[in-house]
Amino acid sequence: MGSPSPPSLPRPLASAEAMEPARDAPLESGGAEALLGELEALVQDVVRASSWWERHGVDCAILALSLFALPAGFLCLRSENVLVFALGVTILGVCHYTLTVKGSHLAIHGALTESKRWSKIWALFFVEVCTAFTAEYGRYGHVKMHHGYTNVLGLGDSSTWRLPFLNRYVYMFLAPFLIPIITPLVAVERLRKVELRAALRTFGLILLGLYSHYWLLLNVSGFKSPGSALACMLLTRSLLAHPYLHVNIFQHIGLPMFSQDKKPRRIHMMSLGVLNLPRLPVLDWAFGHSIISCHVEHHLFPQLSDNMCLKVKPVVSQFLHEKQLPYNEDSYLARFWLFLSRYEELMVQAPPITELVGLQ
Template sequence: MSPCKAFLLLGSSQVLYFSAGMLLMGMAHAVITFKGTHLASHGSLSESQAWAKVWAVFFIEICGSFSAQAGVQGHIKMHHAHTNVIGLGDSSVWKAPFLPRTVYLFIAPWPCLSSLHLLHSVRGAKAPKKSRQFMTHLRGNSVAVMVRTVLMVTLGLYSQYWLLIHVSGFLSPLSALLCMFVCRAMFSVTYIHINIFQHIGLHMFSATSRPKRIYQMTHGVLNLPRNPCWTGCSDTRLSTATWSTISSPSSLITCVKPVVSKYLTEKKLPYQEDSYFSRLRLFFNKYQELMVFAPPITELVGVQ
């Protein structure tokens, strides 16, 4: 298994093997956390609700170092239910308009993947509505759930630290912690890019005058075709947005994609798709318009 090989390679004194271990550890962490937490939040890993909750705790809390209940609330009940609805599901959690475009797109995700959301959330009344509701959900948890989350997150972090010390042979606690940080942050840039590229810059809707869900999904979601840089970390978004219960292995999503495309074409609805690098150019050139200023609300007049 890749994580096991990564720990062994990280114990090597040769730069090439050590670097390979770092890359392998980063890739394994990205796939386990990004892909695993996404599947777990959808309850796609088991038909049993009890086991689905167990997997959610394992992937989201132990592997992803985040609250399982808050993750499901934010992704399923907010993002999917209110895709591109301003103030609810508009991916506002990833916006940091005070940062220059180069810093936001290529530098900030490394140290700030988790703290960017925290910065928005702790602003209280000044925070976006989505962030305030997200923090309210966290505060509303029972003491038992909060204690469990702290224990599971601690278990996940300490387990990786323990393996680096006792299997990889790191002599310094600081070097082990630094290795953990680099591996966990390695694909943070790509992760944030995927989150914003597939929604922001498309049609945005008001909470009080949103269109029917089929129009909301087809006008507010964009597919990023498979790319070697991020295929292991993400799914084909329009297919999973249209039928969120199939958030499962890429092979199944690949089978569903032509069905979704054909259906939307027959109904004369858009099937939006663009390449990763095309979206990157768009966001870099129109950063002020897309990420700093509030996006305009779309009125889909005459299509419903």
């Protein structure tokens, strides 16, 4: 059976006018700064009117529930009933991604708490213990580079996720299974570039997280052999690896790319180079709104929690539409077929630089 024909590009991507500045929007740097300042004032009004529960509590509660659900997942794996065992795998898999993706993402942005000390502690826990990666490089690669140079070629263009030596089917369907294995290996390789004290701390916390998972499978879930326990670790840690990999490319690659010396001002960079996916319940819970349906809002205001990104979404979307700036949105399925059909262009060949006359 032939594969379905790919859907047409969303209007902000296919339309030539979308690659040009809006006629009525201020184009000089001062105008762009004024636009961003106006939007920041509107968003700050919403933040100031929000309670602690809205700003931080909702997301902290989701992370706490994920931690509290872990014992149930490990105990379900003791059962010989296939459905109960599958429930245990699902619980552990969803909790793993909630702690590693949502928790790590919020922690490195300092969005879980207003305390810098606690932000650092949570970053160590979620990034190093839970995710088996290094907090320093997570913060550098994501916050400083990806957010600081969103869609700037060679800096923040999501090229980490481009593996041009793989064909489209291997990349989209098989490569995600390797993420749980590659992640700690990359982390250990990066430890050579940090000071010894930090390297020993990170290595110890990564070992603590991995060994705790392995020990619980042997001693609580009742696995009889190391091999079966390791296989279950891989299964639970790769449960949502496919959407995790896909989302990381769907929301930036294929959108306008910029050169370092001609990148547009921040509000234009984020409105042009970031895309929102629709609300997806499981991914909203495990990855967070700021990664799924509020990615534009997150890139404009990265220190907001997932819940606050969702709350300011109507303000941001209305503002960008009123100022005739792009507000990119597309479905998961549409982006999936787009990447599958245009894989060579988007993921193998070097993406073209978008020229935005007047926006620099």
